[in-house]
Amino acid sequence: xxxxxxxxxxxxxxxxxxxxxxxxxxxxxxxxxxxxxxxxxxxxxxxxxxxxxxxxxxxxxxxxxxxxxxxxxxxxxxxxxxxxxxxxxxxxxxxxxxxxxxxxxxxxxxxxxxxxxxxxxxxxxxxxxxxxxxxxxxxxxxxxxxxxxxxxxxxxxxxxxxxxxxxxxxxxxxxxxxxxxxxxxxxxxxxxxxxxxxxxxxxxxxxxxxxxxxxxxxxxxxxxxxxxxxxxxxxxxxxxxxxxxxxxxxxxxxxxxxx
Ligand SMILES: [Zn+2]
Ligand SMILES: [Zn+2]
Numbered sequence: 674x675x676x677x678x679x680x681x682x683x684x685x686x687x688x689x690x691x692x693x694x695x696x697x698x699x700x701x702x703x704x705x706x707x708x709x710x711x712x713x714x715x716x717x718x719x720x721x722x723x724x725x726x727x728x729x730x731x732x733x734x735x736x737x738x739x740x741x742x743x744x745x746x747x748x749x750x751x752x753x754x755x756x757x758x759x760x761x762x763x764x765x766x767x768x769x770x771x772x773x774x775x776x777x778x779x780x781x782x783x784x785x786x787x788x789x790x791x792x793x794x795x796x797x798x799x800x801x802x803x804x805x806x807x808x809x810x811x812x813x814x815x816x817x818x819x820x821x822x823x824x825x826x827x828x829x830x831x832x833x834x835x836x837x838x839x840x841x842x843x844x845x846x847x848x849x850x851x852x853x854x855x856x857x858x859x860x861x862x863x864x865x866x867x868x869x870x871x872x873x874x875x876x877x878x879x880x881x882x883x884x885x886x887x888x889x890x891x892x893x894x895x896x897x898x899x900x901x902x903x904x905x906x907x908x909x910x911x912x913x914x915x916x917x918x919x920x921x922x923x924x925x926x927x928x929x930x931x932x
Contacts (some may be wrong), residue, residue, distance in 0.1 A: 760801020
């Protein structure tokens, strides 16, 4: 059994991550978020060595534009089931998924081929946002982007994850002194916005005793963060050199990683 993942793009320009579980000859691919145009999505799946028809299911974390992108077109064209919360579906305007919509709920596990997915709620300014953990039965990984702060619930759900794709959205000083209008600054730094590097590091630190071995930094703001700042925040916590912390970027995401 193996569990691997590859981010295809991360940040406000569009988010998408492929998680692959392999058990014997059975290979399962879950696409987490679909925040790119359809052509770009095909291109980036291709770069990951995949075709869209190999995607077994899509999971949409929430309705913000950088996460939904081409989901309807991709799902309907390729006949891929799409999981999202009822709140996300309502906030998207209840689009017609042609029978492919599946409702995801906090704490209710979903079996998709060789993997089991467990969604959980997070504090973020969307209608009913869900992030997730995923396991092949042997190892567990987590996806945690788009949240303003941690919670007991979030930490409980992530306990036991070996690998985490973790939002490092901004450096508080860069955000404060940057060019964003004040209400947007307040939204991003607030408890329903996005995680600062230090907040991400605190989450990683708390999860280390619960088995966390690797983090990949994600959803970095191009305006309010730099990869070296995210690496500097995470490296001491993970006990590694700064250059060993990978940051998924907007244009290329990251390479494949074993979870
Ligand atoms: Zn986002
Ligand atoms: Zn969001």
